[in-house]
Amino acid sequence: MVLFGTKLIFVPGTEVEFAANICDDAVIMSRKFIIVPGTKKDTMQYKNPHHKKRKNTHALEVSCGKCKKPVAIYQKAGKGNLIKMLVSRVVEAEVDLENLEGHFSCPKCGLELARKGKHENKLTFWIIRGKINYKRLDNYPL
Incomplete structure (x- = not known):
């Protein structure tokens, strides 16, 4: 198996050493797969420069709830549902949320996902219920 970014690709009948010869920069993570750097194609376009790690x-x-395209990585506190997204806690996004005019829509299908507003004088996007999916990323470095 070879891991290209986040995609897992099976290489039947080959060993890890053979797959490592494909790229000199390949890192062997275990006996079952390797990571080839620089091949991740689904990275977010905008990284928030004001992001800070919080406890x-x-x-x-x-x-997106319709086309399932990842639109943002968000740093959430607490156990509850995702009601609002503070722009200061967005780690990565497909669009620049600070300079976005109007509401937050999916860049692929155009579905409106959240409405722009303010919460305690901070720029916030209020999630429209049922329009997004989210999953917890346990191994994501914040």
């Missing part, structure tokens, strides 16, 4: 938080991958 007792975890990363969530927020994706």
Whole structure:
């Protein structure tokens, strides 16, 4: 098996050493798969420069409910549902949320995902219920 970014690709009938010869920069993570750097194609386009790590938080991958495209990585605190997204806690996103005019829509299918507003004088996107999916990313470095 060879891991290209986040995609897992099976190479039947080959060993890890053979797969490592494909790329000199390959890193053998275990006997079953390797990671080839620089091949991850589904990275987010915008990284938040004002993002800071906060205590007792975890990363969530927020994706469109219609086309399932990941649109943001959000740093969430607490156990509850995702009601709002503070722009200061967005780690990565497909669009620049600070300079976004209007509401937050999916860049692939155009579905409106959240409405722009303010919460305690901070720029916030209020999630429209049922329009997004999210999953917890346990191994994501914040």
